[in-house]
Amino acid sequence: MNIVTETISVKTSKRNQMIDITSQVADVVRSSGIANGDCIIFCNHTTGGITINENADPAVVHDMLMTLEELFPQDRRGYRHSEGNSDSHIKSTLVGCSEQVLVEHSKLVLGTWQGIYFCEFDGPRSRKVTVQIKGL
Amino acid sequence: MNIVTETISVKTSKRNQMIDITSQVADVVRSSGIANGDCIIFCNHTTGGITINENADPAVVHDMLMTLEELFPQDRRGYRHSEGNSDSHIKSTLVGCSEQVLVEHSKLVLGTWQGIYFCEFDGPRSRKVTVQIKGL
Amino acid sequence: MNIVTETISVKTSKRNQMIDITSQVADVVRSSGIANGDCIIFCNHTTGGITINENADPAVVHDMLMTLEELFPQDRRGYRHSEGNSDSHIKSTLVGCSEQVLVEHSKLVLGTWQGIYFCEFDGPRSRKVTVQIKGL
Numbered sequence: 288m289n290i291v292t293e294t295i296s297v298k299t300s301k302r303n304q305m306i307d308i309t310s311q312v313a314d315v316v317r318s319s320g321i322a323n324g325d326c327i328i329f330c331n332h333t334t335g336g337i338t339i340n341e342n343a344d345p346a347v348v349h350d351m352l353m354t355l356e357e358l359f360p361q362d363r364r365g366y367r368h369s370e371g372n373s374d375s376h377i378k379s380t381l382v383g384c385s386e387q388v389l390v391e392h393s394k395l396v397l398g399t400w401q402g403i404y405f406c407e408f409d410g411p412r413s414r415k416v417t418v419q420i421k422g423l
Numbered sequence: 424m425n426i427v428t429e430t431i432s433v434k435t436s437k438r439n440q441m442i443d444i445t446s447q448v449a450d451v452v453r454s455s456g457i458a459n460g461d462c463i464i465f466c467n468h469t470t471g472g473i474t475i476n477e478n479a480d481p482a483v484v485h486d487m488l489m490t491l492e493e494l495f496p497q498d499r500r501g502y503r504h505s506e507g508n509s510d511s512h513i514k515s516t517l518v519g520c521s522e523q524v525l526v527e528h529s530k531l532v533l534g535t536w537q538g539i540y541f542c543e544f545d546g547p548r549s550r551k552v553t554v555q556i557k558g559l
Numbered sequence: 560m561n562i563v564t565e566t567i568s569v570k571t572s573k574r575n576q577m578i579d580i581t582s583q584v585a586d587v588v589r590s591s592g593i594a595n596g597d598c599i600i601f602c603n604h605t606t607g608g609i610t611i612n613e614n615a616d617p618a619v620v621h622d623m624l625m626t627l628e629e630l631f632p633q634d635r636r637g638y639r640h641s642e643g644n645s646d647s648h649i650k651s652t653l654v655g656c657s658e659q660v661l662v663e664h665s666k667l668v669l670g671t672w673q674g675i676y677f678c679e680f681d682g683p684r685s686r687k688v689t690v691q692i693k694g695l
Contacts, residue, residue, distance in 0.1 A: 331670035398467035
């Protein structure tokens with residue numbers, strides 16, 4: 288078994304944003320030399336997340352971020368955390384800070400409409416995402 | 424290390440539905456010949472998901488789907504995606520499109536009440552779930 | 560490739576609670592003898608979860624639990640499950656019952672502010688968390 292780990296950088300420009308990182312992850316997979324196995328995409332931050340969702344119509348991303356902002360507004364009566372980003376932390380926990388994708392023939396096994404997104408919930412910031420490929 | 428990957432088919436009959444696929448996944452594990460390792464269950468669709476939850480009382484599934492439908496109704500003011508399934512996409516991202524279960528003695532290591540569910544959020548449809556077992 | 564699996568115990572004291580288990584997981588990683596690979600942290604219960612979030616300011620945990628309790632109150636009109644913990648099951652599915660963390664140099668690869676939490680949504684109870692390290 289081989290293991291290859293690399294870090295990719297993501298620069299965000301809004302407080303809430305989803306950035307398609309599929310091609311960056313696919314590059315790491317291709318250059319890893321691993322043909323068959325799996326790929327973990329891990330976000331090293333507590334106010335960001337990783338998700339897999341539609342990468343065709345940008346309206347889907349708009350609607351998902353809008354829904355999250357309505358259900359988890361920045362201000363909520365009773366919040367104690369003084370940085371004003373408690374909503375960012377809860378969104379991170381619900382979306383999740385990592386995803387895993389299978390690798391076959393040195394390619395990510397994604398459905399037709401699936402893309403891998405870094406989710407920014409407290410931007411704009413410079414972020415790090417760690418990608419690990421494990422396999423044969 | 425060995426890697427075995429198989430696809431299982433799921434046919435759904437409602438717009439929102441949870442279908443227990445534990446026995447289908449267990450069959451793939453058993454026939455893989457892998458005794459010790461892990462199993463990734465991955466949904467190849469952006470309006471479905473995979474979760475692990477109670478498989479004893481069907482009322483739990485009813486209550487979970489009802490809660491999701493109340494918090495994420497199909498219509499929300501401001502939705503731009505023209506297919507009318509923005510709620511399906513956000514539910515997919517929050518539930519998540521994959522799960523991982525440990526494998527020991529060629530069996531899934533699940534708690535007493537845990538079952539693996541395919542979650543349909545935009546049915547009825549014919550769906551694909553990819554199962555990968557990795558181990559020794 | 561080597562695989563090491565161990566179970567850790569968590570005792571909770573409230574109905575909703577997040578307990579930092581990072582050091583317990585790190586102990587399993589260190590004693591596994593595996594230098595490079597990944598670590599799966601899996602909750603064997605359907606009313607608990609595993610998440611990764613800030614472990615610096617305890618106000619973050621307070622605010623996250625408060626948000627979950629407001630969005631998913633114990634009582635909701637229409638709940639059929641007779642045990643009175645349908646909210647616990649839906650929180651478990653949304654937070655998720657497992658996390659994966661990369662391992663390098665026999666250490667968990669976590670961001671500066673990231674800790675691993677067991678999430679109790681139907682306590683107080685005695686809980687089991689399974690930790691599996693896979694790698695070289």
